[in-house]
Amino acid sequence: MLLYYFLATVVLAATSTAQPDLDNPLNKNFNKLHLLRRQGSFGGNSNGAWCSSWQYGVETNNIIGWKTVPEKCELYVARYMLGERYGEDSKVVTKEAYLYAQSHTLSDDGKDVWLFDVDDTAVSNLPYYATNGFGVKPYDPESFHQWILSEAAPALPKSLKLYKNLKTLGFKIIFLTGRRENERSAIESNLKVAGYHTWELVLLKDDDYSGTTADFKAEQRKNLEDAGYRIVGNIGDQWTDLLGTNAGHRTFKLPNPLYYAA
Amino acid sequence: MLLYYFLATVVLAATSTAQPDLDNPLNKNFNKLHLLRRQGSFGGNSNGAWCSSWQYGVETNNIIGWKTVPEKCELYVARYMLGERYGEDSKVVTKEAYLYAQSHTLSDDGKDVWLFDVDDTAVSNLPYYATNGFGVKPYDPESFHQWILSEAAPALPKSLKLYKNLKTLGFKIIFLTGRRENERSAIESNLKVAGYHTWELVLLKDDDYSGTTADFKAEQRKNLEDAGYRIVGNIGDQWTDLLGTNAGHRTFKLPNPLYYAA
Numbered sequence: 001m002l003l004y005y006f007l008a009t010v011v012l013a014a015t016s017t018a019q020p021d022l023d024n025p026l027n028k029n030f031n032k033l034h035l036l037r038r039q040g041s042f043g044g045n046s047n048g049a050w051c052s053s054w055q056y057g058v059e060t061n062n063i064i065g066w067k068t069v070p071e072k073c074e075l076y077v078a079r080y081m082l083g084e085r086y087g088e089d090s091k092v093v094t095k096e097a098y099l100y101a102q103s104h105t106l107s108d109d110g111k112d113v114w115l116f117d118v119d120d121t122a123v124s125n126l127p128y129y130a131t132n133g134f135g136v137k138p139y140d141p142e143s144f145h146q147w148i149l150s151e152a153a154p155a156l157p158k159s160l161k162l163y164k165n166l167k168t169l170g171f172k173i174i175f176l177t178g179r180r181e182n183e184r185s186a187i188e189s190n191l192k193v194a195g196y197h198t199w200e201l202v203l204l205k206d207d208d209y210s211g212t213t214a215d216f217k218a219e220q221r222k223n224l225e226d227a228g229y230r231i232v233g234n235i236g237d238q239w240t241d242l243l244g245t246n247a248g249h250r251t252f253k254l255p256n257p258l259y260y261a262a
Numbered sequence: 263m264l265l266y267y268f269l270a271t272v273v274l275a276a277t278s279t280a281q282p283d284l285d286n287p288l289n290k291n292f293n294k295l296h297l298l299r300r301q302g303s304f305g306g307n308s309n310g311a312w313c314s315s316w317q318y319g320v321e322t323n324n325i326i327g328w329k330t331v332p333e334k335c336e337l338y339v340a341r342y343m344l345g346e347r348y349g350e351d352s353k354v355v356t357k358e359a360y361l362y363a364q365s366h367t368l369s370d371d372g373k374d375v376w377l378f379d380v381d382d383t384a385v386s387n388l389p390y391y392a393t394n395g396f397g398v399k400p401y402d403p404e405s406f407h408q409w410i411l412s413e414a415a416p417a418l419p420k421s422l423k424l425y426k427n428l429k430t431l432g433f434k435i436i437f438l439t440g441r442r443e444n445e446r447s448a449i450e451s452n453l454k455v456a457g458y459h460t461w462e463l464v465l466l467k468d469d470d471y472s473g474t475t476a477d478f479k480a481e482q483r484k485n486l487e488d489a490g491y492r493i494v495g496n497i498g499d500q501w502t503d504l505l506g507t508n509a510g511h512r513t514f515k516l517p518n519p520l521y522y523a524a
Binding site: 049050053054056057059060061062063084085088089091092093097127172251252253255 | 513514
């Protein structure tokens with residue numbers, strides 16, 4: 001738990017200077033992470049340039065359907081996620097989102113909504129991935145499910161700031177995620193602990209839903225617009241959150257080189 | 263002209279070692295460019311990290327409708343375009359495009375097409391932008407028109423390679439650009455000189471077309487599909503080439519931090 005706290009505070013650019021408890025077994029990766037951070041954030045080895053181009057391909061939706069981070073890019077991705085660039089890139093996105101939201105004149109019927117994806121948009125799974133190979137290992141549903149149930153994902157600081165600012169402007173917030181109903185309690189509890197205290201809806205897949213997350217999200221967005229909501233903005237870390245029908249008047253893509261979700 | 267040749271050969275990673283004619287007034291920026299290249303490709307100043315995040319925002323369609331490159335990013339953009347990263351990032355895109363094209367089973371009716379944008383997709387306007395402030399100066403239609411009429415834009419090497427490979431696979435190539443009919447002669451001539459010798463169609467705006475390029479391209483794509491063509495792939499450097507209706511079964515986004523086209 002303290003590792004998560006450390007990551008949430010130091011890595012995700014919050015302001016606490018709390019030190020992790022090195023006796024806690026969760027902190028065995030502390031020195032490794034710290035070492036990575038000290039090595040600087042980019043390049044510095046022959047894979048850096050290639051991995052940077054790979055990241056360009058991933059973030060621009062050119063490289064799709066990939067299963068794992070290329071093994072030679074583990075250090076690159078670790079440095080990106082643990083260095084300043086991840087936060088700075090996220091800041092550019094949420095700043096543009098807020099400028100756009102400010103320029104929008106809200107109607108007075110309370111139907112102007114902003115969609116947030118959950119994983120690595122509202123809250124960060126970096127603590128999980130940092131101790132599970134930074135995306136190089138294949139996705140393991142069971143250990144990830146346990147991580148979700150731990151309710152320990154910290155807020156992405158830039159996303160939480162955007163959430164608060166959007167609420168101040170008068171937007172209704174709807175969380176739309178490909179996670180399932182059997183995790184609802186943990187998800188809602190985690191969102192609240194992370195600072196997302198209120199919302200209009202948290203939309204989850206039924207446990208027996210068999211379609212893709214992209215299909216599920218498109219269906220849910222259509223339902224929302226059929227119900228009279230206007231999707232003014234939509235923010236996510238996966239292109240599958242943002243493409244397709246009823247995607248929203250504007251969409252915002254947060255960085256995520258750790259995994260691809262269809 | 264020799265500057266263009268220099269840029270096309272050295273910068274765009276072709277193999278000639280021809281040296282530019284330094285008495286040619288077009289080459290007055292040679293030393294400046296060379297100096298930039300020697301300074302390395304990234305960072306190295308306090309603006310590098312910010313500009314890198316700005317570039318992330320631009321390439322992921324988070325920052326839209328921008329008029330000019332931020333002045334503090336001129337050096338950053340110059341280094342990106344003149345260094346290895348531009349070519350490497352482009353290579354990731356065209357490689358994915360080719361892998362996808364290879365996996366596609368072509369029908370035998372000759373209606374499988376691949377769309378290419380022209381500017382900074384098929385051919386490079388980098389020689390123009392390199393002598394006009396790397397996107398920091400506002401767009402100047404008159405000098406750009408003169409540049410087009412000079413028919414001096416070199417091929418983007420990765421795009422030309424993709425074009426040749428797609429033709430070998432049996433795809434019909436259609437060039438779709440927001441440029442206008444009054445430039446058709448120069449555009450077609452330039453394409454041929456650059457190595458794009460044959461095509462199915464070159465689609466240009468009528469001189470009095472008043473809509474956006476995004477609208478024009480969506481209309482043209484619909485016309486193509488109504489005429490029985492199947493848009494299997496679509497490659498461009500602007501998101502407005504790739505979003506909207508009938509965009510193609512898959513789309514590929516080449517990098518371009520020099521300008522935004524709506």
